[in-house]
Amino acid sequence: MHKLYTKYKTTNYIPKKDSRGGRILQLSARFKNAGKSLKRTGKEMRKNYAAYLFLLPKLILFALFIVVPVVWAFLLSFQEYRIVDSNVFVFLDNYKAVFESEAFKKALLNTTIYTVVTVPFNVITALIAASLIHSLGKFAQNFFRAAFYLPTVTSMVIIAMVWRWMYNYEFGLFNHVMGLLGMEPINWLGQTDSALWAIIIMQMLIPFGVGIILYMASMSSISESLYEAATIDGANAFQKWLKITIPMLTPSTVYLTLLSTIGSFQVFTQIILMTGGGPGYATETLVHLIYKTGFRDFEFGLAAAQSVVLFFIIFVISVLQYKVLNRNK
Amino acid sequence: MKKRIKVNKFITYLLLSVAAVISLLPLYWVFSTSLQLKSFQDEDLERPTSYVNANPPKMYPMGISEYVEHWGKARDAEKAGDADQEAYHREVMSTIVKDTFSGFKNLFEKNQMGMWFFNSLYIGVVVTIGILLLDSMAGYVLAKKRFPGRDIIFWLIISTMMIPSQVTLVPMFIMIRDLGLMDTHWALILPDLSMVFGVFLMRQFMLSIPDELIEAAKIDGASEWKTYWKIVLPLARPGLAALGIFTFMNVWNSFLWPIIVLNSAKLYTLPVGLKTLQDANLADFKLLMSGAAIAAIPMIIVFLIFQRHFVKGLTLGGVKE
Numbered sequence: 001m002h003k004l005y006t007k008y009k010t011t012n013y014i015p016k017k018d019s020r021g022g023r024i025l026q027l028s029a030r031f032k033n034a035g036k037s038l039k040r041t042g043k044e045m046r047k048n049y050a051a052y053l054f055l056l057p058k059l060i061l062f063a064l065f066i067v068v069p070v071v072w073a074f075l076l077s078f079q080e081y082r083i084v085d086s087n088v089f090v091f092l093d094n095y096k097a098v099f100e101s102e103a104f105k106k107a108l109l110n111t112t113i114y115t116v117v118t119v120p121f122n123v124i125t126a127l128i129a130a131s132l133i134h135s136l137g138k139f140a141q142n143f144f145r146a147a148f149y150l151p152t153v154t155s156m157v158i159i160a161m162v163w164r165w166m167y168n169y170e171f172g173l174f175n176h177v178m179g180l181l182g183m184e185p186i187n188w189l190g191q192t193d194s195a196l197w198a199i200i201i202m203q204m205l206i207p208f209g210v211g212i213i214l215y216m217a218s219m220s221s222i223s224e225s226l227y228e229a230a231t232i233d234g235a236n237a238f239q240k241w242l243k244i245t246i247p248m249l250t251p252s253t254v255y256l257t258l259l260s261t262i263g264s265f266q267v268f269t270q271i272i273l274m275t276g277g278g279p280g281y282a283t284e285t286l287v288h289l290i291y292k293t294g295f296r297d298f299e300f301g302l303a304a305a306q307s308v309v310l311f312f313i314i315f316v317i318s319v320l321q322y323k324v325l326n327r328n329k
Numbered sequence: 330m331k332k333r334i335k336v337n338k339f340i341t342y343l344l345l346s347v348a349a350v351i352s353l354l355p356l357y358w359v360f361s362t363s364l365q366l367k368s369f370q371d372e373d374l375e376r377p378t379s380y381v382n383a384n385p386p387k388m389y390p391m392g393i394s395e396y397v398e399h400w401g402k403a404r405d406a407e408k409a410g411d412a413d414q415e416a417y418h419r420e421v422m423s424t425i426v427k428d429t430f431s432g433f434k435n436l437f438e439k440n441q442m443g444m445w446f447f448n449s450l451y452i453g454v455v456v457t458i459g460i461l462l463l464d465s466m467a468g469y470v471l472a473k474k475r476f477p478g479r480d481i482i483f484w485l486i487i488s489t490m491m492i493p494s495q496v497t498l499v500p501m502f503i504m505i506r507d508l509g510l511m512d513t514h515w516a517l518i519l520p521d522l523s524m525v526f527g528v529f530l531m532r533q534f535m536l537s538i539p540d541e542l543i544e545a546a547k548i549d550g551a552s553e554w555k556t557y558w559k560i561v562l563p564l565a566r567p568g569l570a571a572l573g574i575f576t577f578m579n580v581w582n583s584f585l586w587p588i589i590v591l592n593s594a595k596l597y598t599l600p601v602g603l604k605t606l607q608d609a610n611l612a613d614f615k616l617l618m619s620g621a622a623i624a625a626i627p628m629i630i631v632f633l634i635f636q637r638h639f640v641k642g643l644t645l646g647g648v649k650e
Contacts, residue, residue, distance in 0.1 A: 070489065140342075
């Protein structure tokens, strides 16, 4: 391959531009070379036709069901979608409607509160859990890892259904446990001021299985010699954890925070199955609002605009988080 | 010093055990409620007729203790020679068994649980096989071949991984409708097959396959397809296992898109079926938890068998470029 590359370089000779003639020569050489390199690309492509054949099925599906819909979503967000007539371009009207709507503001606020509370909590508890598990023997490690990962493989549909049952006012397990602790029962999902917190508490009590497994994997790749050196310097276990383990895990922390923030901004299943966004707009979230706008009210243009806004929110937050969390490096 | 280590160990186990109980309690509650006695009549003892709606909640399926109790009484009656009493307790025992499993019976007889289960299973298998084939082919050439446009294609694929899937909901809905695929399983399978995470994962995995093996196959005169099928695929087996499990899990659990495109009850997948079940029986928690239990069991089994591959897949996917 390297050989081929040097050959390619030498044939691309372009004369120096020292005179008018030289300049014309140079230009024509450029054109010729452009033609040549196009031809060469064509040749390369023919030589590698098998590679394209291998890629083709995936590329067709990718183009049809990802590229086209993404581009289309942006176009739709500037249109008023009509089923009978042709669509009308309304430019920024949809976006104006999105930002002026009470429901959207509430959904954005709720989703943000939900994310700001649950993501740091889940990442930190995952770090602590992984550290505790890491200090145990092989058998205990496997057991706890399985116990914490099992809820992650179970569909959120199932988790949401059982939590709706556990949050039941009269017969629910949650109020029963609270009663044992001497607290008054709460109509968790039925009240405006507790419904969002019920969803948040639930998310906090579901272990962040992916986080625990990734942290454990990263921990086992931290070099023992770092800890040995710290032991010689007289550091205790907690100091070692704070000064060695946590800094060494920064890449995992960045990745997990990004991952769970993105996931958190897409919270949907719990909402539709447990509260339907209510009471009022108390638990309305962005994706649930998109679902309602698009597939209950069939306002396609508006729903597309909402989803584009969601995309930009997630994009901006991801970039910011990545920058902030990687700053210390 | 030794004592302190022991204390530390004890605290570690205590904390983790409490957390593990919190983690597994909801799942336990699914199974416990699904098997709880619901409309059990025991006039003899004037017990409440429903243990599902009991305050305080019953912590385990009461059928177990009731069954043991009546079994004991039936035996006592048998010893005492009281045939009537014995027959009564034997009847109660069979009522207990029937009532314990009545949620599951209802699901399969009055609802189409069997159909939903089958739909989820076959769609999961079809998509998983398709993804494994398509993504390993694409990942192989992206990792091991040099051809014009390779890097552009790779980066185009990677960059779309950042776009939240909700963005494509509306256009995809219009497309599927215009293609006449609404309310068919194609509406689930085709978009699922286009997911690109696997391409990324397979490419990362294939990078670690030594070039020499592929070169050697070429020198031996193997065709491109044969090289891929006989040399590359077997070497990629751990990666394929991880990708396969994650694909199956995602498809099995997928929810938002299926509730949008499926309308006929006989075409539902499990999550869609569970949602409509809940919409129609908001307060029948025994029935709802029975459905949840059936949907949960396969993934739990898959996880317990293939735990190793889950860990592998997660750490592979977490590798940063």
